[in-house]
Amino acid sequence: DAKTTQPPSMDCAEGRAANLPCNHSTISGNEYVYWYRQIHSQGPQYIIHGLKNNETNEMASLIITEDRKSSTLILPHATLRDTAVYYCIVRAVRAGNNRKLIWGLGTSLAVNP
Amino acid sequence: NAGVTQTPKFRVLKTGQSMTLLCAQDMNHEYMYWYRQDPGMGLRLIHYSVGEGTTAKGEVPDGYNVSRLKKQNFLLGLESAAPSQTSVYFCATSKLAGGRGTGELFFGEGSRLTVL
Numbered sequence: 122d123a124k125t126t127q128p129p130s131m132d133c134a135e136g137r138a139a140n141l142p143c144n145h146s147t148i149s150g151n152e153y154v155y156w157y158r159q160i161h162s163q164g165p166q167y168i169i170h171g172l173k174n175n176e177t178n179e180m181a182s183l184i185i186t187e188d189r190k191s192s193t194l195i196l197p198h199a200t201l202r203d204t205a206v207y208y209c210i211v212r213a214v215r216a217g218n219n220r221k222l223i224w225g226l227g228t229s230l231a232v233n234p
Numbered sequence: 235n236a237g238v239t240q241t242p243k244f245r246v247l248k249t250g251q252s253m254t255l256l257c258a259q260d261m262n263h264e265y266m267y268w269y270r271q272d273p274g275m276g277l278r279l280i281h282y283s284v285g286e287g288t289t290a291k292g293e294v295p296d297g298y299n300v301s302r303l304k305k306q307n308f309l310l311g312l313e314s315a316a317p318s319q320t321s322v323y324f325c326a327t328s329k330l331a332g333g334r335g336t337g338e339l340f341f342g343e344g345s346r347l348t349v350l
Contacts, residue, residue, distance in 0.1 A: 164324050164341025164343050165339070219267065219326075220290070220292060223276070226274070
């Protein structure tokens with residue numbers, strides 16, 4: 122599975138949109154982009170995933186560039202509870218491929234009042 | 235519906251002692267995983283299981299053993315604990331990955347282990 126690159130930290134004002142970038146320039150055609158977050162010392166939580174089209178759910182939106190070499194996770198109206206470490210991961214869609222995930226250090230997002 | 239439950243949540247051991255971490259899931263997922271998380275490092279896979287009665291080594295399996303006698307439980311054992319095994323341990327589960335890129339991981343709340 123491809124590796125990803127994320128900024129180590131970001132700040133965002135409460136109520137504003139938080140845009141978290143991720144670079145995955147070596148992604149291959151059968152790999153999806155997944156986002157997870159980890160609040161304080163809790164277990165990571167799945168947020169969203171996508172292949173090439175933009176995706177939206179109740180938590181966030183995922184924008185993937187046309188060449189699929191980068192993506193942006195958007196939290197439209199960040200709250201203090203969104204303060205967490207956000208992980209961008211790519212994985213192939215084959216059974217059992219969670220065993221090959223490469224977890225980096227993610228982006229530590231601080232939402233400020 | 236508890237999801238993924240880990241016990242114990244905290245434990246302090248002396249070097250050489252043994253212990254078992256239990257992961258229990260009620261989501262009927264096929265896959266289960268044990269990770270460790272250390273400061274300055276990403277999550278690292280210790281062992282995983284693709285179904286009842288099967289286990290396999292992950293990235294950092296040395297010093298650990300696992301068993302999956304029942305589909306809903308995945309046990310992580312430390313036979314002779316070492317200070318290097320001081321860490322936060324996370325259990326995770328996932329269902330079979332499908333064509334639309336499912337198979338996301340569901341994590342427990344973690345077990346903090348200190349080995350003195």
